[in-house]
Amino acid sequence: MRPFAVKSTKKPASQRRLVWRITPEAPMGEWVDPSLPPPPRKPVERDHTSGFMTSSMDLLGGADVDSSADTVPDDLFDELFPRQDLPPKKSAGGSS
Numbered sequence: 001m002r003p004f005a006v007k008s009t010k011k012p013a014s015q016r017r018l019v020w021r022i023t024p025e026a027p028m029g030e031w032v033d034p035s036l037p038p039p040p041r042k043p044v045e046r047d048h049t050s051g052f053m054t055s056s057m058d059l060l061g062g063a064d065v066d067s068s069a070d071t072v073p074d075d076l077f078d079e080l081f082p083r084q085d086l087p088p089k090k091s092a093g094g095s096s
Helices: 052-060 074-080
Strands: 019-021 030-032
Touching: none
Parallel strands: none
Antiparallel strands: 019 030
16 A cells, blocks of 8 residues: 555546536526537527617618607696605695
C-alpha cells in the first residue's frame, strides 16, 4: 500500500457527458450531448410589416395630429380624473 496514493477523480470514458442548455427551441431547457452536432435550425419567418425600417419610414413622413371636437365633456373628465389637490365634491343631497 502506498501512503500518499491519490484516488483519481476522472470519470470513466464510457459515460456520456451531458450539459443543460436553454435555447429558443427549448426555453425551459434540455439535456444535450455537446459532442453531437446541433440539430438543424428552422428558418425564422420575419413579419415584413414591422421592424425598424418600416418604423423609420413611418416616422419620416411625420405624425398626423387630429384635433377634432371629439373630446370628453369637462364634467365627465373631472369625475374620471379628479384633481388631487382639491377636496372631493360634496353631494347636493348630503346631510350635515
